[in-house]
Each structure stands twice: as structure tokens, then as C-alpha cells.
Amino acid sequence: MIQPTFPALLHTPLGLAADATPDKPAFRFDGASLTYSELADTSSRMARTLVEAGVRRGDRVALFLDRSFQATIALFGILRAGAAYVPIDPGASQQRVREILDLSGARCLVTTEAKRAALPGGFPASMSAVIGLSKPLEAEVDVISWEEALSSPDLGARAQVLSETDLAYIMFTSGSTGTPKGIMHTHASGMSYACMAANLYGLRADDRFSNACGLHFDMSTLDYFCSTLVGASTTIIPDPWLKLPASLAELIEAERLTVWYSVPLALLQLVEFGDLGSRDLSALRIVLYGGEVFVPKHLETLRRLLPDALIGNVYGPAETNQCTWFNVPEGWNADRGPVPIGAACPNADLLVIGEDDADVAPGETGELAVRAPTMMQGYWRQPELNRTAFLERAGAGGETQRYYRTGDIVIERPDGNLDFLGRRDRMVKSRGFRVELDEVERAIAGLPMVSEAAAFTVALREGVTVIRGAAILNPDETIGARDLAAAVARLLPHFARPDRIELLPEFPRTGSGKIDRRALAEQLSGEAQVSGVVGNA
Amino acid sequence: MHETIREFIEADLVLERxxxxxxxLLLSGMIDSLGVMRIVAFLEASFGIKIPASDLKISNFGTLNAIAxxxxxxxxx
Incomplete structure (x- = not known):
């Protein structure tokens, strides 16, 4: 572990590691290495370029790049320039890119020629330069190439004075309903998470981290800030590898990765199609997943395939970083039901509250609220939302204790672990009964022939909403939709039964790999409206 | 064969681009995991082949040329 420094900014460890282990790979990509000294040097030049382009402490700089060394250099360069980075999904449309630039009021955008077609035709007035293009843009904005940016002098005396309380990054939600919400994290909240994770999992300088998700996804902060904090190496896994499990397994083996952190999807595909039996994954000592429920039977397989690894179910909305975790014990099997989200991480104070905002009695269901130094400052330029997102309580001295309302419904087990029951907004009323859609989903996914399942509501016509399921069957499974619905019906009370279950080869996913239930519902509700038929469940 | 595969991908997976x-083909914003499974199903049905999981690799599916x-x-x- 790096010695405590003051102030501890998210990019501070990079400088320390560059002094201590200059030739060690900080990041690896496609077989090549970017050493700590190379990253320190290039990010310093990038920072200087940004400062010369007008970036000042507290500004925002958007980052629109596929994960790569360039993206890594940009990320650290933006922080060193004193700005907050605003990562944009590299698969985003022109419209979305423009929206994020507008909302964040970005001073600069760092990108690359490969993204030219996805750049908007015009830019907000806040923008002073686009960095990373070799040819000019039609829009009235300065363009600086990667070559120019990295041949600039280093930051030197232009280094900004910064505090841990300065913003470090803003991650925008997908905004499938309404305006995207910008989750604001400071150097302090980001570093608090990196330190907590390093201590909790015992992460070390000889670890080799994976980076399996985009920079616009909060899980990536472990791969970039916790790894540099402990002076380890991170292998950036390009998107194509995440979609082709046999290649992914090969890469994990070849890079001898020791730490993995992703949504369940990549792990699930590895278990199903990665041919793991023929791979030596013995170096993999820590496997963390979060963001979604891991189908218990696939988790059982993973637990069996990696008997010596620590497997952790990690929970925490991006607003809080991580706040609970559950260490999946050896020999864990699917008969034990859903995996708990576990107990509070060090430094997190949890409440389970009822509709009246008071603590529920032990063992009763309620919404989880969290107070921790890893928590966001709030939503970017959303005063209204920030009034309702937090619960404030007075401490013993009258000080304000601020809890983030997660919107997640949990229940505490007698052993102190929390079970995740579903989203507050996934509670639906069906024929007058309260139904938890996640419970319906678990019932379908729990059947032996099912690989993955989703449950959602669709509007058959004005005012008539029904619960519907969708399932991906296991390979070579032939059960029909009607028989599957009948099997599910035996597991659920009548009011919670899906009216029918669609069998699909795959589900639409969000950028982060989570099942996109909204898209699924839209895809299938069109059909429902046409046929208007209610199947027999 | 090349053209058959290209037509399928262009019409069904990348929205007529x-x-x-x-x-x-598999960068962010292009073909996703769902798309990969659809390509596999399409190839199996169109060319009467069976694609084992161990073949789901970049070298076989990374580009149109690789697939062909x-x-x-x-x-x-």
C-alpha cells in the first residue's frame, strides 16, 4: 500500500508509483504495456494541453473514447488539469454526445478520429477545444491532435492547486426516462472507495486487475484508481472480447489476471460458453460482481470452477460506490436461494426505513439508505432531485447526517446479512395485490431449463397492465413457452403469475450489460397490442 | 456466402449501415451479445453447420472476413 499522502487526490498514487516502479506496466491493452512512468509523463502532457486550452480547476472535460491507452491517458490528464472527467458511452449517438456536453457544460472534449462520425455537428458555447482529431471540424471549435497534445511540455508549474473536495468525475445515467442524472463524485469520495476496496479485499501491488466495463460505468473506478493506489497493473479488456467468451477465457489465462470485477453477464457467458474446464484460471484470486442478481445456478457453477477464489457479491448504486458485500462461501449451491447483498462495508452506515422514513423493526422489509464517505455529492445541477434523494437526520450534536435513499427494498436476515428484494419502483399492483417483479423473475430463472429471465409489465391497452416474463433457455433445451408458463405458475400466487412467457435467444442489454427490461417490454408490448391475446398461465 | 452474411448483418444488426x-464489428455501439447469438443462429441455420462454444472467438467473429x-x-x- 502506498504511504498516506496529503492531499490524497485520485491521481496522486500515479505519481508515487511512477517514482517507485517506473517500468512496471500500469495498464495493458491488446498485448502491449503502458508503464507507470509513461502514463505519468503522457498524462502530464495531456494535462498541460488542457490547461493551455483554457481548462481550469472545477471545469468539466468530456471523454468520448473506446477503452484504450488513449482513454487512460485522457482520464488521468483531465484529473491532473484540475477538471472533472465526464465519461460518455463510446457507443453513444451524436444526439447523446451533444446532450452530455450541454448538460455538463464541458470546457473540452477528448476523443479520436474513429469517433468523428458520432460527433455532433455543433458544440455548446462552453467548449474551447476538441482534443484528439487530426483534421479540423466544420463546427467553430479549435481542434488539437493527439500528436500535438502529447508533444506539449509537461504540466510543470502549471499544476493546479486542488483539494480532495473538488469534483473528480460526473457519471451520467442512461436517462431512459427524462433528463440524464449526473452523479457527482469528488476526489475524496472516489479515493475513499479505492482505499476501502483495497483494504477490504486485500488488494496488492502484485495483482493484475481486469477492466471489463466502460469508463462511464462506476465499476471502472476500481480498475483505474484502486489498482494505481496499490501500484498494481490493469488489463483493459476491449469490448469484442467481452462478447466472445472463448476469447475472453483465453485472455484471462494469458494475462494471468488475479482480480475480476464486472456485471454478472460476462461471468455468466464465461461459465456457459467459455470452455473453462480447459483453462488454467488458478491465478484468479478475487472475483467480484455487482449491478445485477447473478442467477444462482450459474453462480454455483462459477463457485465450483474457482474453488480457491474469493467470490464477492458487491452492492451499491453508483451514487454510493460500494456499500455492502457478501462473501460467497465455498461449496455454495443454488438450493440456498438468492445470494444476499451482505453486510455493510467498512465506513458505511446503513438504515432500513419504512414509508414514514423511520427505521423498520428488525427483520422487516424497507428501503435501504446509506451514509458513507464514498457517497456522491449529489446530482449535477439538479437541486430539486437533491432535495428528495437524501434523507437527513440530526446527529447527537445537531449535525446533519445525510443518507442516500437507494430506492432498493431489502430485508435483514437473522445473521445480519441483507437480502435484496427489488427496486421500490419495481413493485407493481396486479389485481389489487402488491407484486414484486423481481420475485417473479427469480421464480422463472430458478427453473432448471432456464438460463436467464426477466419480468416486467406491459400495457395491453389503456389501463390494462399485465405481468409478462421472458426467458433464455439453456442450450439444447426444448421446452415450449406454454409449458414453461405452467411450471412458473406452480411457483407463484395467482396474482403474480406472468400472463405469458416469451422465449428469446438473448435479451436487449444496457451499455453496462444489464438486462434492459424497458426495451424488452417495448419490444414485446408491440406484439401484445397487435394480438391482444392473453395466454393461459 | 460473404454477401449473404453481410446482408444479414447490415439489415438485422447494424440498422442498414x-x-x-x-x-x-463488436465495438461498443455495434453488435452486442444478443447480436452475436443471432449471428451464430443465422449461420447455423443458413449453412447447416454447428458452432461449438469453444469457437466463439475474435479470430472467428471479429470481422465480416473472419466470419466468412x-x-x-x-x-x-
């Missing part, structure tokens, strides 16, 4: 033979070469190899086998 033209793709080049050696363009990476892979299918040619499988159909010859």
Missing part, C-alpha cells in the same frame, strides 16, 4: 469486410473464413472452414469440414 454499410459495413466493410475488415471493420471490427470461419464458415468456409466449417462447411468444408
Amino acid at each position: 454499410e459495413i466493410t469486410a475488415d471493420e471490427p 473464413a470461419y464458415v468456409a472452414k466449417r462447411t468444408a469440414a
Whole structure:
């Protein structure tokens, strides 16, 4: 572990590691290495370029790049320039890119020629330069190439004075309903998470981290800030590898990765199609997943395939970083039901509250609220939302204790672990009964022939909403939709039964790999409206 | 065969955009996991081949050229 420094900014460890282990790979990509000294040097030049382009402490700089060394250099360069980075999904449309630039009021955008077609035709007035293009843009904005940016002098005396309380990054939600919400994290909240994770999992300088998700996804902060904090190496896994499990397994083996952190999807595909039996994954000592429920039977397989690894179910909305975790014990099997989200991480104070905002009695269901130094400052330029997102309580001295309302419904087990029951907004009323859609989903996914399942509501016509399921069957499974619905019906009370279950080869996913239930519902509700038929469940 | 595969990908997976033979198909915003499974199903149905999980690799599915070469190899086998 790096010695405590003051102030501890998210990019501070990079400088320390560059002094201590200059030739060690900080990041690896496609077989090549970017050493700590190379990253320190290039990010310093990038920072200087940004400062010369007008970036000042507290500004925002958007980052629109596929994960790569360039993206890594940009990320650290933006922080060193004193700005907050605003990562944009590299698969985003022109419209979305423009929206994020507008909302964040970005001073600069760092990108690359490969993204030219996805750049908007015009830019907000806040923008002073686009960095990373070799040819000019039609829009009235300065363009600086990667070559120019990295041949600039280093930051030197232009280094900004910064505090841990300065913003470090803003991650925008997908905004499938309404305006995207910008989750604001400071150097302090980001570093608090990196330190907590390093201590909790015992992460070390000889670890080799994976980076399996985009920079616009909060899980990536472990791969970039916790790894540099402990002076380890991170292998950036390009998107194509995440979609082709046999290649992914090969890469994990070849890079001898020791730490993995992703949504369940990549792990699930590895278990199903990665041919793991023929791979030596013995170096993999820590496997963390979060963001979604891991189908218990696939988790059982993973637990069996990696008997010596620590497997952790990690929970925490991006607003809080991580706040609970559950260490999946050896020999864990699917008969034990859903995996708990576990107990509070060090430094997190949890409440389970009822509709009246008071603590529920032990063992009763309620919404989880969290107070921790890893928590966001709030939503970017959303005063209204920030009034309702937090619960404030007075401490013993009258000080304000601020809890983030997660919107997640949990229940505490007698052993102190929390079970995740579903989203507050996934509670639906069906024929007058309260139904938890996640419970319906678990019932379908729990059947032996099912690989993955989703449950959602669709509007058959004005005012008539029904619960519907969708399932991906296991390979070579032939059960029909009607028989599957009948099997599910035996597991659920009548009011919670899906009216029918669609069998699909795959589900639409969000950028982060989570099942996109909204898209699924839209895809299938069109059909429902046409046929208007209610199947027999 | 090349054209059959190209037509399927362009019409069904990348929304009528033209793709080049050696363009990476699986970057963010292009074909997703769902799309990969659809390509596999399409190839199995159209060319009467069975694609084992161990073949789900970049070298076989990364580009249009890679897919065509892979299918040619499988159909010859």
C-alpha cells in the first residue's frame, strides 16, 4: 500500500508509483504495456494541453473514447488539469454526445478520429477545444491532435492547486426516462472507495486487475484508481472480447489476471460458453460482481470452477460506490436461494426505513439508505432531485447526517446479512395485490431449463397492465413457452403469475450489460397490442 | 456466402449501415451479445453447420472476413 499522502487526490498514487516502479506496466491493452512512468509523463502532457486550452480547476472535460491507452491517458490528464472527467458511452449517438456536453457544460472534449462520425455537428458555447482529431471540424471549435497534445511540455508549474473536495468525475445515467442524472463524485469520495476496496479485499501491488466495463460505468473506478493506489497493473479488456467468451477465457489465462470485477453477464457467458474446464484460471484470486442478481445456478457453477477464489457479491448504486458485500462461501449451491447483498462495508452506515422514513423493526422489509464517505455529492445541477434523494437526520450534536435513499427494498436476515428484494419502483399492483417483479423473475430463472429471465409489465391497452416474463433457455433445451408458463405458475400466487412467457435467444442489454427490461417490454408490448391475446398461465 | 452474411448483418444488426469486410464489428455501439447469438443462429441455420462454444472467438467473429473464413472452414469440414 502506498504511504498516506496529503492531499490524497485520485491521481496522486500515479505519481508515487511512477517514482517507485517506473517500468512496471500500469495498464495493458491488446498485448502491449503502458508503464507507470509513461502514463505519468503522457498524462502530464495531456494535462498541460488542457490547461493551455483554457481548462481550469472545477471545469468539466468530456471523454468520448473506446477503452484504450488513449482513454487512460485522457482520464488521468483531465484529473491532473484540475477538471472533472465526464465519461460518455463510446457507443453513444451524436444526439447523446451533444446532450452530455450541454448538460455538463464541458470546457473540452477528448476523443479520436474513429469517433468523428458520432460527433455532433455543433458544440455548446462552453467548449474551447476538441482534443484528439487530426483534421479540423466544420463546427467553430479549435481542434488539437493527439500528436500535438502529447508533444506539449509537461504540466510543470502549471499544476493546479486542488483539494480532495473538488469534483473528480460526473457519471451520467442512461436517462431512459427524462433528463440524464449526473452523479457527482469528488476526489475524496472516489479515493475513499479505492482505499476501502483495497483494504477490504486485500488488494496488492502484485495483482493484475481486469477492466471489463466502460469508463462511464462506476465499476471502472476500481480498475483505474484502486489498482494505481496499490501500484498494481490493469488489463483493459476491449469490448469484442467481452462478447466472445472463448476469447475472453483465453485472455484471462494469458494475462494471468488475479482480480475480476464486472456485471454478472460476462461471468455468466464465461461459465456457459467459455470452455473453462480447459483453462488454467488458478491465478484468479478475487472475483467480484455487482449491478445485477447473478442467477444462482450459474453462480454455483462459477463457485465450483474457482474453488480457491474469493467470490464477492458487491452492492451499491453508483451514487454510493460500494456499500455492502457478501462473501460467497465455498461449496455454495443454488438450493440456498438468492445470494444476499451482505453486510455493510467498512465506513458505511446503513438504515432500513419504512414509508414514514423511520427505521423498520428488525427483520422487516424497507428501503435501504446509506451514509458513507464514498457517497456522491449529489446530482449535477439538479437541486430539486437533491432535495428528495437524501434523507437527513440530526446527529447527537445537531449535525446533519445525510443518507442516500437507494430506492432498493431489502430485508435483514437473522445473521445480519441483507437480502435484496427489488427496486421500490419495481413493485407493481396486479389485481389489487402488491407484486414484486423481481420475485417473479427469480421464480422463472430458478427453473432448471432456464438460463436467464426477466419480468416486467406491459400495457395491453389503456389501463390494462399485465405481468409478462421472458426467458433464455439453456442450450439444447426444448421446452415450449406454454409449458414453461405452467411450471412458473406452480411457483407463484395467482396474482403474480406472468400472463405469458416469451422465449428469446438473448435479451436487449444496457451499455453496462444489464438486462434492459424497458426495451424488452417495448419490444414485446408491440406484439401484445397487435394480438391482444392473453395466454393461459 | 460473404454477401449473404453481410446482408444479414447490415439489415438485422447494424440498422442498414454499410459495413466493410475488415471493420471490427463488436465495438461498443455495434453488435452486442444478443447480436452475436443471432449471428451464430443465422449461420447455423443458413449453412447447416454447428458452432461449438469453444469457437466463439475474435479470430472467428471479429470481422465480416473472419466470419466468412470461419464458415468456409466449417462447411468444408
